[in-house]
Amino acid sequence: MAVSDLIKQINEVVENPPAPDAVSEEERVTLLASLEKLRNVVEAPIDFTTRVIFGAHEQVGLRIGIESGIFNTMAAIGPGELTTSEVAQRTGAAPLLVSRVMKLLAAMGLFREVAEDKYANGPFAPAFSDASPLPKAVLHIVTANEVLIKIPEYLKKTKYQNPENTNDGPFQYAMNTKLQYYDWLKTEPEQAVAFNTTMMLQRMDRGEPWYEYYPVASKIETPVDEKAPLIVDVGGNIGINLNDFHAKFPELPGRLVLEDLPEVISSIQELDPSIERVVHSFLEPQPEIAKGAKFYFLGTVLHDWPDAECRTILSHIRNAMNKDSILLLSENAVPDTNAGLYQVKLDFVMMSLFAATDRTIKQFRVLLESEGFNLVKVWKPEVARPGSGFLFEAVLKQD
Template sequence: MADIAELTKQIATLAASPPANLTEEGRYGLYTAIVYETVAVRLGIDLKLFDIAVPAGRPLTVTELSEKADPHAQLVGAKNADGYESLHQGRSDAYAAKPLAGIYCADPPLREAVIHLSRAHFNTVTGISRTGQVDWFDFYPVEEKLKVASPSDILLVDVGGGVGHDVVAFQRKFPYLQGKLVFQDLPIVVEAAKDVPAGIESIGHEFFQQPVSVKRAKIYCMRTVLHDWPDKQARTIIKNTKDVMSEDSILFINENILLAQGISLYQAKLDIAMMACFSSLDRTEKQFKELLESEGFKSVGTHKPQVQIPRAGALLEFCLAE
């Protein structure tokens, strides 16, 4: 085992003079190596997952865990359990306690230490920049599929689009595409948008409704929107967007897409952050499709960048079901 003092010295040296050519893969590798585990363990303690799994002596399905812990099954979530190093995933929906999981059950002092130490501020990760990562329009066939009949038609509506950074980047890459570009967010957010280029419109409103002014757009895009909301609220957002769509409209869901099993610790942490902060979740592709299809949408396809790294995201394409 490496000397702790030497490892500390190496980390301090790296922090003081980070490599100029650090790749995104390398960056996330470093993050995963130092990721903070206490929050995940604290959630497992609060949900009594260790108290349930240890005495069971066998793998328990997510349904069994959720029934005994009494939160919604999605809050236990198979993918969330990947974040607990003391639980072992067998088949895709079952988990068993590892030998040391008992230290997080009732009575052992380490359990109380975790509760005490985890009172620090929780990093919601929602503010982590996606600078340097590819945008959906870098790997989607934009010129082939995104066309409108006239300049007065709406080409793209960015739902929950912040201060318009994605729309601005889209216009910069495809300045010759005709059609209006729109971004929406809360009025206080939209008001902070500065130097918005000509040809881009901002609309301040809550996305739990859609104004008639954006009816029949070609594209409605939601980038990292739905993972902030449980299914109930997500359905409202989806339904109200559906109400302004035409038969030729497309809905894009640009999100982190989790694997059904075997996700990275980094991705599990992001999912746990959504649960802890918003009672929500990062969804699997199956969960997204089931959610959208239950509201009258049909999956057209899933698009991914050529190089996949954590948080690179994917683009799920939907149209109205017939």
């Protein structure tokens, strides 16, 4: 195919895109991956270099647009239009600065420039107003990137040793603090809200939930005592996973137990009354109320911790399990080969904040075996998407 014909076809699709409901999720994910491959083929080295070294500009523009009130101001007018002077008047920002920021945001596709210094909302712009949770996620990731940019300096200082001390890693170096990240969050309420919101969005955006492709019912071969836990969600945040699990399997016997730190449990606003809230740190032994469960579920918990802390977490769960218990780890595992860029970027976020890692499948097997588990199977959804992750099923080693 001639390049001119390909360009023509692409422009035709852009000008007349299919309706959102006409494209399946599998097709959408595959198309995005194909576009990425196409760009890699046609980019010249200078294109690649320019794209990478100027990558911070988009996130800076996004954050300024959020924190200055530009997105809120534009969201308030719906399908209308505003000049940059009008936006400046409503936000209190300087007109020239607003003009410069909105040009950047328009170049990113967030606003439409309908005339000189006059803009309308693009389809995504309202998603960055205060009515959406996305601004909180932006704050969390931009803060993580403040640490990320210091990693080369940190690694040079440590003679390029792999960060493995969660109390003395890139985060402490970049932020000039002795606090571990989670302890630091307790001193920064706005950042704590941003972190918890991001975790909620991540769990909602993982595509097909784990219990849709994991055979929950068939794994319950022996009758479950209604007084015993059916599932313990370890570090389960505000309970979205357990709420949805209960809605899917309301008839299954056994108790549903949600564990997390006191500040998280106290922040829960909506939770099915059948779900028990337990204040607990997974770095401590499991409480009696959570022992002998059929399933112990950890959703993207271990990637926040170096191996030493992961072994502590796993040992406490191992000691709470019985011979019929199953450990389920939902994790953003990095494939042993041919890892995608998004997966590797998440690994560097873990390095930045926690001196931790998004492990490969092989590394998970070694970690589990070191604490007395056998890895039974690695499950994944039929339609994989960035962030879908894997579900690791493990049981106790039998003597």
